[in-house]
Amino acid sequence: MHFYYIDETGCNGRDLTQTQQPIFVSGGIILRDEGWNKTHSEFKKIIARYFDNRVPSNFEFHTQDLFSPNGTGHFEGHTREKRNQLINDILDLVAERKHQYYFFGIDKAKLNAYDTTQVRDREYFDLKTPYLIAYDYLITAYESYTKDKLGQSARALVIIDEKDCFIEEIETITRYRRFEGLKNKRIKWIVEFSYAVDSEKNTMIQISDLLLFLTRKFLEIENGYKNGLSADVKNIFREFYRKVNDRLIYKRVQKEEGRNSEYYNTFIENISSLPTVRWSSKTY
Secondary structure, eight states: OEEEEEEEESOOTTOOOOTTOOEEEEEEEEEEGGGHHHHHHHHHHHHHHHTTTOOOTTOOOOHHHHHSTTOOGGGTTOOHHHHHHHHHHHHHHHHHTTOEEEEEEEEHHHHHHSOGGGOOSOTTSOTTOHHHHHHHHHHHHHHHHHHHHSOTTOOEEEEEOOOGGGHHHHHHHHHIIIIISOGGGSOOSEEEEEEOTTGGGOHHHHHHHHHHHHHHHHHHHHTTSOTTSOHHHHHHHHHHHHHHHTTBSOSSOOOOOSTTHHHHHHHHHHHBOOOOTTTTTOOO
């Protein structure tokens, strides 16, 4: 059984005009079920090492605390260098454990400008809501990856970090994709969907949160939304993203096949956010 975690960053609900978070990103870590316990244990060791084996009794890993200018929460006052090393240690753990990752990024300005009446066969959710677009897209990508890359006997479980404001719509999309849509587009290799229990303490949700945050920050840099950042800061985020990119199951937007899919594929291509072609070598 493969686990696909779905978390998000840069979510402002249905608001597409919020300038502080111009990019929305959803996705998460991907791993086999037997890999969970070992990764959880190694993650705890990394945290313990960071705190010199004196982890605060009520510690919870929050990416925002880690990236706050001077650190907040349990990271308050910690040097940027020390916090950056923790980030690299976690990214290296994902690579060492051979876990994978996937994301779908949406440029909100592009979505806001897109005429969604051109998109067909997607009446079961709001095409102006990034969270719902990404959730539907990720189901397609994960179904395809499980079927085509993992073998006919592989099956998958999608684990969602619960988003209260979209619960009913998530359930509607899930039901439609499993039972009500066109037969050739119904999912078969994803056998179950679940919400993460106590997600703030769930190691894989925490790691997913970090991967997504790093992705969003780099996409904002690459797409011209953070030109005020120094070249040094941009390079730091590029090096983080380089490790993230190495774990991606797909590095391009995935296309759907079947009736009316060309309209949907055009929509996805036009609103998606990806690094520029020369992201790996460009000079900031």
